[in-house]
Amino acid sequence: MFDLDRWEEIFETIRKNKLRTFLTGLSVASGIFILVILLGIGEGMRNGIAREFEQDASNLIFVFPGVTSKEYKGLNPGRRIQMKNEDYNQILRLYGDRLDKTASLYQNWGQVLNYGKESGSYAVHGSFPAYQELENMSLTAGRFIDINDLNNSEKTMVIGNRVKLDLFKDEDPIGKMVQVSGVNFKVVGVFTDPGGERDETRAVVPITTAQRAFGGANNIERLYLTLKPEESFDAAVAASTQFSTELEAFLKERHTVAPDDNSAIHINNYLENAKRFFTLMDMMRLFFWGVGICTIIAGVVGVSNIMLIIVKERTREIGIRKALGAQPLSIIGMILHESIFVTAIAGFLGLIFSLTLLEFVGPAIETQYIYNPTVNFTVAINTVVILVFAGALAGFFPAWRAARIKPIIALRDE
Amino acid sequence: MIEISNLHKSYKMGANKLHVLKGINLNVAEGELLSIMGSSGSGKSTLLNILGMLDEADEGSYVLDGVPIKNLNEKIAAKYRNKFLGFIFQSFNLIGYKTALDNVALPLYYQGHSRGERMDRAMSYLEKVGLADWAGHLPNELSGGQKQRVAIARALASDPKVLLADEPTGALDTKTSYEVMDLIQEINDEGRTILVVTHEHDIAQMTKRIVNLKDGLIIEDTVVSQVRALENV
Ligand SMILES: Nc1ncnc2c1ncn2[C@@H]1O[C@H](COP(=O)(O)OP(=O)(O)O)[C@@H](O)[C@H]1O
Ligand SMILES: [Mg+2]
Numbered sequence: 001m002f003d004l005d006r007w008e009e010i011f012e013t014i015r016k017n018k019l020r021t022f023l024t025g026l027s028v029a030s031g032i033f034i035l036v037i038l039l040g041i042g043e044g045m046r047n048g049i050a051r052e053f054e055q056d057a058s059n060l061i062f063v064f065p066g067v068t069s070k071e072y073k074g075l076n077p078g079r080r081i082q083m084k085n086e087d088y089n090q091i092l093r094l095y096g097d098r099l100d101k102t103a104s105l106y107q108n109w110g111q112v113l114n115y116g117k118e119s120g121s122y123a124v125h126g127s128f129p130a131y132q133e134l135e136n137m138s139l140t141a142g143r144f145i146d147i148n149d150l151n152n153s154e155k156t157m158v159i160g161n162r163v164k165l166d167l168f169k170d171e172d173p174i175g176k177m178v179q180v181s182g183v184n185f186k187v188v189g190v191f192t193d194p195g196g197e198r199d200e201t202r203a204v205v206p207i208t209t210a211q212r213a214f215g216g217a218n219n220i221e222r223l224y225l226t227l228k229p230e231e232s233f234d235a236a237v238a239a240s241t242q243f244s245t246e247l248e249a250f251l252k253e254r255h256t257v258a259p260d261d262n263s264a265i266h267i268n269n270y271l272e273n274a275k276r277f278f279t280l281m282d283m284m285r286l287f288f289w290g291v292g293i294c295t296i297i298a299g300v301v302g303v304s305n306i307m308l309i310i311v312k313e314r315t316r317e318i319g320i321r322k323a324l325g326a327q328p329l330s331i332i333g334m335i336l337h338e339s340i341f342v343t344a345i346a347g348f349l350g351l352i353f354s355l356t357l358l359e360f361v362g363p364a365i366e367t368q369y370i371y372n373p374t375v376n377f378t379v380a381i382n383t384v385v386i387l388v389f390a391g392a393l394a395g396f397f398p399a400w401r402a403a404r405i406k407p408i409i410a411l412r413d414e
Numbered sequence: 415m416i417e418i419s420n421l422h423k424s425y426k427m428g429a430n431k432l433h434v435l436k437g438i439n440l441n442v443a444e445g446e447l448l449s450i451m452g453s454s455g456s457g458k459s460t461l462l463n464i465l466g467m468l469d470e471a472d473e474g475s476y477v478l479d480g481v482p483i484k485n486l487n488e489k490i491a492a493k494y495r496n497k498f499l500g501f502i503f504q505s506f507n508l509i510g511y512k513t514a515l516d517n518v519a520l521p522l523y524y525q526g527h528s529r530g531e532r533m534d535r536a537m538s539y540l541e542k543v544g545l546a547d548w549a550g551h552l553p554n555e556l557s558g559g560q561k562q563r564v565a566i567a568r569a570l571a572s573d574p575k576v577l578l579a580d581e582p583t584g585a586l587d588t589k590t591s592y593e594v595m596d597l598i599q600e601i602n603d604e605g606r607t608i609l610v611v612t613h614e615h616d617i618a619q620m621t622k623r624i625v626n627l628k629d630g631l632i633i634e635d636t637v638v639s640q641v642r643a644l645e646n647v
Contacts (some may be wrong), residue, residue, distance in 0.1 A: 005523055012511050021484065320507045323468060325496020325524040328488045403488075408468040411507065 005120035006378060010338045011088025013310065024306045025346030031299035032350030035292030036375055040358045044365065044373025049277050050233075051371050059236055060134060061244060061269040063223035063251070072258035081255050081264050083176075085211075085218040089227070096249065098227055100239060100245060103128040105222040106207050108214050113159075113203065114179040115167040122163055123202045124180060126210025134224040135193065142174045142189030145206050153208040157185035160200030164190045178203075183213045241273040296390055300343070303394035307339050311402045318402055328403040335402050339395030347387035351380070394396070415576060415607045416442040416465065421474035423460055434460045436630035438474070442609065443574075447602040447640070449610045449618040452627035458611045459580055462625070465609065466499055466578045467491045479575050500569030500578035506547050507560040508553040514540060514564045517550040521572035539567040543597060544579040559590035566597055577601070583617055595620045595643035616641075 014021045065081035088104040106126040113122055125131070132144045142238040149156045157178060164173050173187045185205060193199035197380065210216060227243055230236040244267050249259070311318070318331055353377065362373045423435040434457040442448055450458050463469040464476070467486060476483045478498055485493075500521075501507075508517050519536035527535070540546050543563040553561055569577055573596060579598065583591035595617060600624075602608050610621055618624050619641045626634035 004529060016511060315506070317509055320509060321520070321524075322488075322492060323466070323495060323501050323507075324521040324568070325492050327492045327524070330524070405470075408463055411468070411503070 004332060006337055009334065011398060012342055013338065014342070017310070020306060020309075021342060024303050025342055025349070028296070028299040028343045028346040028349035028387075029353070031329060032347045032387065033354045034295045035289075035383060035386075036351060036354035036380075037357070038288035038292050039285070039379055040354070040362065040375050041370060041372040043375065044362070044370040045284065046278070046281045047373070048371040049274075049281060058212065059226050059229075059240055060270045061223075061225045061227070061240065061247070062270070063225070063247070064221065064266050064268075065255075065264045066266055068257055069263040070258040070261040072261065073256055075256055079264075081257065083220045083223070083251075083255075087254065088220060088223060090254070091223070091247070091250070095243070095247070098239075098359040099224045100228045101130040101134055101224075102226075103131040103134050103224045104207065105131070105219050105224065106210050106214075106216045106219040107222070108210065111180050111203075113163065113213070115173075115176065118167045118169075120163070122160075124214070125202055125204045126207035126214075126216065127204055127210040128207060131224065132191070134226065135199075136195070137191040137193050140170070140192055142187070143189070144189055145204060149206045149296055150208050153212060154206060155183060155185045155209055155213075155292060156188045156206065158189040158191055158201045158204045159187055159193045159372045161190060162197055162200040163203055165166065181214065193216070230245075231244070237271050237275045237289045240269055242312050244269045244272070268382070286298075289357075293386070296386060300390045300394045302398055303339055303343055303391070307395055308400035308401065309337060310338075311335060313397045314402075315405055315410045318405055319407045319412075322405075322407035323411065332399040332403045335399035336392060336395040339398070340391035343391030343394055344387055344406075347384075351383060355380070415444045415479055416440070416609075417475075417477040419463075419475050421461075421464065421476065422472045423457070423464060423469075424472060434630055435464075435471070438630075438632060439636075440625065441605060442572035444607055445602070445605050445609045446623060447599070447610070447621045448623045448625060449612055449620050449621040450532065450625050450627060451613060451615075454613065456627045457630050458613075458627055462578050462611050465576075466501060467495050492524075494607050496572060497530065498575045500572060500577045501564070502565050502577065502582045503567050504581035504584040505584075506553070506558075506565045508561055508564060508568075510553055513550050513552055513558065514545060514567075516637070517553070517564055518568045518571050519574050521568060525572055529574075536567070536571055539571050540564070542570070543567045557590075558586050559593055560593050562586065562590075563597065566594070566601070570601065575607060576604060579608065579610045581611055581613070583612070583614070592620075592643045593618065599643055601639070616646075619627060 009122070021199060065083055067149075068077050068079045068081065069077070071077050077214075083104075085104070092099070092102060104127065105183055108124045108126075110120055110121050111124045128150065132139075141156070144158055145156055148154065159173065159178070161168075167173070167178065168176070173190060176187050177184045178187055191204075207220075211218065227236070227240055230239050248267050250259070251265045252259055255264065276300075321331065350394050356375055358375060365371070367372060419439045421438040422433075423434055424431045424433040426526060438461060450461065452458050458473055460469065464471050467483060470486060474576070478494070480501060481494070483494065509520070512520070515533065515536050518539055519532040522532040522535055537546065537549060539638070540549050543566055544562060545563055545567070548556060548560060553564070556564065583594055586594060598608060598610065612618055620643050621638070622640050623635070623637045
């Protein structure tokens with residue numbers, strides 16, 4: 001609606017009350033500003049976490065057994081569950097088409113490794129070639145154990161960087177022999193682990209060799225499985241949750257564990273954890289919205305108050321207008337128009353300012369938890385809708401008051 | 415033009431009721447220039463406000479130009495005021511931040527005329543009251559007499575059937591009062607019905623008929639021979 005006179009009037013009152021209009025506008029502008037910044041940070045946190053999980057690529061499912069806590073089929077609680085190679089092979093047979101990378105682990109704590117005069121106590125992991133990727137290890141020298149090592153039960157060994165520093169100092173370890181329990185292993189590689197020092201105090205050997213050399217029989221301690229990639233994050237979460245459930249049921253059945261016994265088989269599903277993070281993030285974003293909206297409401301109350309004062313000050317004028325034939329609707333329109341105008345202008349300034357800030361400062365933010373904070377178009381549009389609505393809300397009460405003023409009373413107002 | 419009978423009005427004052435109008439009967443024909451006199455507090459303004467639909471009577475009937483005025487809501491009252499009535503107040507009641515021209519144009523805005531037409535017509539009424547040169551001035555740049563002329567121009571702008579003036583000269587000195595009365599007489603000469611509330615005898619003598627109000631009743635209603643204001647300036 002383009003009504004020149006009404007616009008003229010609005011500018012007139014604004015000009016008469018510059019400071020007051022400015023302060024009112026400021027409260028709305030800062031409300032919008034805070035809302036947009038909060039939403040931007042919320043998005044940034046989500047991006048940050050998403051990136052974190054992407055890096056780990058961890059759609060990893062990690063299985064380790066525990067101790068039963070419930071009596072089942074005549075078996076007493078307190079029974080330790082021991083997985084065997086056959087568990088692993090069965091799983092590959094049953095679920096192989098859904099699985100991407102797999103490894104089982106037979107581990108030995110506190111094995112003494114000797115090289116020349118140097119020795120130390122380390123964990124020796126017997127596993128598969130895929131173990132490298134599943135555990136996120138990167139090689140600094142040589143190679144990882146491969147399928148030939150496994151098939152031939154070769155006495156090859158990949159050592160963590162800490163082990164290398166302890167036993168070899170500056171010496172090149174590749175091709176050297178390390179003794180474990182009287183068995184000679186040939187060092188073929190050195191790895192580092194993002195997990196840090198502790199994770200580098202291990203050595204990895206083929207599982208076949210380990211089971212034979214350390215009397216492990218067919219025992220395995222852990223399973224590492226990843227699923228084939230899915231189209232979307234949500235699909236991946238769904239597939240992974242589904243698989244975990246099936247796997248749990250399978251293992252419980254196999255080891256005669258009560259279906260509701262939660263301490264015998266532990267299945268750690270990284271994607272579900274990620275999902276939990278994302279749910280938390282979504283709740284935080286909701287919270288940010290809440291805080292932002294509250295700030296805007298505070299602004300709206302401010303504008304509403306100011307408009308009430310304006311109406312009070314203009315009571316006589318409203319009386320005159322009514323005496324001259326102004327309809328109540330036209331008075332309402334006049335007040336609403338002004339408040340919507342003030343909130344809209346102020347809000348847009350807040351919006352533009354905050355968007356500019358996000359645009360230029362956002363990409364510079366590079367912390368672990370916030371990455372590329374942005375506000376998408378829908379959110380911007382929503383904010384604008386909120387703005388206009390806020391303006392109307394702010395104007396409604398004062399306008400309603402103004403329209404109800406009786407001309408006779410208004411004209412007597414001094 | 416105006417027919418009222420048995421008009422009552424009382425104000426609630428806490429628990430008490432102040433009976434201000436106690437049965438007013440009055441007929442005003444088209445083209446009359448009538449003054450309502452009475453001491454302060456006798457109910458002159460109350461009567462005029464009811465005639466102006468700014469207030470409502472408790473009892474009695476009121477017919478304006480053949481239209482019965484009853485069960486008014488704000489919307490209809492606003493329409494009638496705009497169509498039938500022009501107001502002139504003692505305190506002028508101009509809008510402070512609008513120029514003389516814009517003030518005069520305001521009733522035309524509420525009649526829905528285009529901006530151009532509003533300005534043309536407002537200007538011609540300002541000319542009529544002799545203030546064409548002051549069109550762009552704000553009210554606080556005008557003298558009391560000039561303000562009242564602007565108010566008269568504004569009251570005329572919507573071409574109303576009846577002009578209602580509540581002590582139009584109450585805030586003016588004698589000379590300026592007479593000038594304003596001269597303008598009012600001129601407008602009446604053109605045939606417009608005008609009611610003037612006043613408590614000044616000399617002003618009342620410049621109308622054609624004097625209605626005297628006392629204790630909420632009309633105690634006297636006389637036709638007088640009009641004194642032309644111009645002769646006294
Ligand atoms: N809104 C009102 N509420 C209460 N009393 C009123 C109101 N308006 C007028 N009065 C009273 O009614 C009486 C008549 O007032 P008014 O019509 O203004 O008198 P006049 O114009 O003749 O001086 C006065 O006693 C005045 O105090
Ligand atoms: Mg009075």
